Amino acid sequence: MSDTPQTTDIPTDPQKSLLIVDDDMPFRTRLGRAMEKRGYAVTLAEGVEEAKAILRREAPAYAVVDLRLEDGDGIELVNLIHDIREDCRAVILTGYGNITTAVAAVKAGAIDYLAKPADADDVEKALLAPPGQMPEPPENPMSADRVRWEHIQRVYELCDHNVSETARRLGMHRRTLQRILAKRAPH
Structure with a gap:
């Protein structure tokens, strides 16, 4: 293809x-x-x-x-x-x-x-969209949970999949981050 x-x-x-x-x-x-x-x-x-x-x-x-x-x-x-x-x-x-x-x-x-x-x-x-005007908001925007999940995934990727470094940069406990990473993406 x-x-x-x-x-x-x-x-x-x-x-x-x-x-x-x-x-x-x-x-x-x-x-x-x-x-x-x-x-x-x-x-x-x-x-x-x-x-x-x-x-x-x-x-x-x-x-x-x-x-x-x-x-x-x-x-x-x-x-x-x-x-x-x-x-x-x-x-x-x-x-x-x-x-x-x-x-x-x-x-x-x-x-x-x-x-x-x-x-x-x-x-x-x-x-x-006409110049100077914003387009209509999307019909199905990402949920706040999905935005959070995407942000965590991006930081995790930028830290070369290092859980400890990602947790440090996000200001969260390493085990909490591991639980989040183990779950599927929210809708």
């Missing part, structure tokens, strides 16, 4: 060119297919270097960029996109959000900052 979405019977508008940059292949492919069904001409990239190669050939009208990519930073990529095409409407996606990165994303020119797993409806609402 190819990583690039296949052309569908739905005609695409050249003004609806969309670049999706995410290192999570299943998510990237799923979002790409969903956006193609909405009439976008989708191009997929796994990381910063692949996105740069695409940007040398064409500048998209829209972009959806993951904040943390294996080979670089999504905010820097949004800056590059805007250097190439100033009117590109870019959305930053992240599995680990905080106010500092949200502010940095907006300063870089992102029109919105969405938590993963964002669905195609949320992404399209953000991309098409």
Whole structure:
């Protein structure tokens, strides 16, 4: 199965060119297919270097960029996109959000900052929101328990799966953290 979405019977508008940059292949492919069904001409990239190669050939009208990519930073990529095409409407996606990165994303020119797993409806609402207006809130936002769980998982990942270091950084007891990590993700 190819990583690039296949052309569908739905005609695409050249003004609806969309670049999706995410290192999570299943998510990237799923979002790409969903956006193609909405009439976008989708191009997929796994990381910063692949996105740069695409940007040398064409500048998209829209972009959806993951904040943390294996080979670089999504905010820097949004800056590059805007250097190439100033009117590109870019959305930053992240599995680990905080106010500092949200502010940095907006300063870089992102029109919105969405938590993963964002669905195609949320992404399209953000991309098409009138300038200066926020899109409608998502129909099914993550629960507070899910946001907490995602945050713990991200810190755990950044600490190279070291339970003691993660617990120290989160200010929680190591055994409490072990119990949380042993459970499934809340809905």
